Amino acid sequence: MMMSLPLHSSVKSGNWCCYASLSVPQPQAEPQVLNGNPGGRGSDRKEIRLGLPSKGRMSADTLELLKNCQLSVKQVNPRQYVAEIPQLSNMEVWFQRPKDIVRKLLSGDLDLGIVGLDTVSEYGQSNEDLIIVHEALEYGDCRLSLAIPQYGIFENINSLEELANMPQWTEEKPLRVATGFTYMGPKFMKENGLKHVTFSTADGALEAAPAMGIADAILDLVSSGTTLRENNLKEIEGGVVLESQAVLIASRKSMIQRKGVLETTHEMLERLEAHLRAIGQFTVVANMRGSSAEEVAERVLSQPSLSGLQGPTISPVFCKRDGKVTADYYAICICVPKKALYKSIQQLRAIGGSGVLISPLTYIFDEETPRWRQLLSELGL
Numbered sequence: 203m204m205m206s207l208p209l210h211s212s213v214k215s216g217n218w219c220c221y222a223s224l225s226v227p228q229p230q231a232e233p234q235v236l237n238g239n240p241g242g243r244g245s246d247r248k249e250i251r252l253g254l255p256s257k258g259r260m261s262a263d264t265l266e267l268l269k270n271c272q273l274s275v276k277q278v279n280p281r282q283y284v285a286e287i288p289q290l291s292n293m294e295v296w297f298q299r300p301k302d303i304v305r306k307l308l309s310g311d312l313d314l315g316i317v318g319l320d321t322v323s324e325y326g327q328s329n330e331d332l333i334i335v336h337e338a339l340e341y342g343d344c345r346l347s348l349a350i351p352q353y354g355i356f357e358n359i360n361s362l363e364e365l366a367n368m369p370q371w372t373e374e375k376p377l378r379v380a381t382g383f384t385y386m387g388p389k390f391m392k393e394n395g396l397k398h399v400t401f402s403t404a405d406g407a408l409e410a411a412p413a414m415g416i417a418d419a420i421l422d423l424v425s426s427g428t429t430l431r432e433n434n435l436k437e438i439e440g441g442v443v444l445e446s447q448a449v450l451i452a453s454r455k456s457m458i459q460r461k462g463v464l465e466t467t468h469e470m471l472e473r474l475e476a477h478l479r480a481i482g483q484f485t486v487v488a489n490m491r492g493s494s495a496e497e498v499a500e501r502v503l504s505q506p507s508l509s510g511l512q513g514p515t516i517s518p519v520f521c522k523r524d525g526k527v528t529a530d531y532y533a534i535c536i537c538v539p540k541k542a543l544y545k546s547i548q549q550l551r552a553i554g555g556s557g558v559l560i561s562p563l564t565y566i567f568d569e570e571t572p573r574w575r576q577l578l579s580e581l582g583l
């Protein structure tokens with residue numbers, strides 16, 4: 203599978219085009235520029251290749267996440283684009299720009315990758331070969347959102363519907379949108395029934411386009427909203443195209459055809475899921491006076507925040523009194539969501555808990571990860 207560069211796209215820097223004409227290919231006379239391996243999947247490499255963001259805001263967080271899953275990336279030289287993860291045999295890590303990771307997955311030059319969902323959606327263009335293996339790696343949160351000026355004719359416009367119904371937009375004078383998302387943008391406008399729209403593209407600082415008179419609106423990534431505010435722009439109701447965060451993606455063909463890719467995907471998925479489940483939880487251990495494990499369990503389970511993952515683990519605490527070994531106390535061990543910690547402590551105390559110990563959790567491995575089952579079914583395995 204090869205994907206050619208968008209040479210034939212009619213969205214050009216500073217030029218305008220109607221979204222309806224975006225997918226019209228130009229005559230084949232131009233020399234073809236391919237993305238990646240011109241031999242396509244003929245490559246007989248034996249290594250498994252993982253693409254990671256080489257720079258930018260995704261880069262450090264990606265390495266940190268992998269490290270926390272005991273999958274540290276060993277980079278011999280920071281200027282080199284290839285590295286390894288010693289825990290995963292036969293694995294080559296290639297540092298690439300996020301959009302190139304998606305392109306190289308499609309051309310068969312990478313097998314796995316970590317990028318933002320926005321990049322997968324824009325450059326993957328719903329290609330069936332791309333599979334999202336883990337859709338929520340819990341960093342890189344942002345949204346792809348339409349924004350318009352707070353001033354002038356837009357002062358009282360607060361929703362996509364109101365924007366669409368403005369009398370100003372006609373075939374001759376359409377709404378001009380500046381965006382780097384030249385696939386997602388037109389698709390969103392079409393799906394939302396906005397007829398008179400044109401797009402232009404630039405590589406950055408899109409927020410300047412309305413003030414410069416180059417565009418009426420912009421479609422760009424937003425996280426804190428500071429850049430929009432500082433440029434007197436606002437988001438509108440119904441204008442969010444996509445909520446994005448970092449995702450693990452893989453090539454369907456690689457997982458099915460290339461030796462070891464599916465097993466490596468499984469291991470990465472297991473470690474990521476187990477780690478991500480654990481970071482939201484604490485282990486809580488407490489002592490409680492009681493006549494039997496069952497009686498203590500009844501008390502613990504009477505409290506809504508103390509049920510744990512499967513239920514509380516309760517063990518007798520033995521002490522020697524007057525030469526006799528007895529169990530007057532029981533130790534209870536449960537996992538509680540970090541957000542519910544204080545409520546859980548209050549509930550524990552209310553039922554006679556004491557000596558409460560809290561520790562962080564590193565992993566929670568279940569019998570099977572739900573995403574693995576889903577992946578196998580997606581692959582028809």
Ligand SMILES: Nc1ncnc2c1ncn2[C@@H]1O[C@H](COP(=O)(O)OP(=O)(O)OP(=O)(O)O)[C@@H](O)[C@H]1O
Nearest residue numbers: 257258259260318319320321342343344423424425
């Ligand atoms: N403001 C933001 N807040 C949080 N995450 C963001 C934000 N902007 C982008 N991202 C996420 O980080 C990814 C990479 O963004 P980054 O700005 O590092 O690269 P880029 O914009 O593709 O490249 P460059 O800025 O070098 O042109 C985006 O695809 C998105 O998933």
Ligand SMILES: O=P(O)(O)OC[C@H]1O[C@H](OP(=O)(O)OP(=O)(O)O)[C@H](O)[C@@H]1O
Nearest residue numbers: 406407422423424425426427428429430
């Ligand atoms: O809502 P905020 O937190 O203000 O973030 C939004 C800004 O972040 C991104 O730009 P980036 O910093 O990546 O610069 P770029 O335009 O050069 O990619 C995005 O393109 C916005 O401009």
Ligand SMILES: [Mg+2]
Nearest residue numbers: 258259406423
């Ligand atoms: Mg950027």
